[in-house]
Amino acid sequence: MYQGNWKCSGCGADINQLPFQPDPAREEGLLCRDCHKQKMSDRPRRDNGNRERQMYQGNWKCSGCGADINQLPFQPDPARADQLKCRDCFRK
Numbered sequence: 001m002y003q004g005n006w007k008c009s010g011c012g013a014d015i016n017q018l019p020f021q022p023d024p025a026r027e028e029g030l031l032c033r034d035c036h037k038q039k040m041s042d043r044p045r046r047d048n049g050n051r052e053r054q055m056y057q058g059n060w061k062c063s064g065c066g067a068d069i070n071q072l073p074f075q076p077d078p079a080r081a082d083q084l085k086c087r088d089c090f091r092k
């Protein structure tokens with residue numbers, strides 16, 4: 001740990017210890033452990049919650065059970081459309 005006397009740019013708390021040697025030019029962007037943790041845990045959760053995965057609509061048939069497939073999470077290669085599998089068969 002590196003000892004020093006910095007301030008958290010998030011909550012203003014004193015930081016006396018850091019697991020890395022801070023770049024003096026970036027001292028203003030330092031975050032205490034709590035703010036750092038919050039920042040890290042906030043971001044991915046927000047992204048996953050709001051962003052819907054893009055689905056491709058179409059009319060395919062499952063090569064395993066013959067079920068209709070109307071949605072795929074990827075754009076299927078037309079040359080391999082007869083090898084597509086529905087979600088159930090894909091899991092098997």
Ligand SMILES: [Zn+2]
Pocket residue numbers: 008009010011012013031032033034035036
């Ligand atoms: Zn903080």
Ligand SMILES: [Zn+2]
Pocket residue numbers: 062063064065066067085086087088089090
């Ligand atoms: Zn199937």
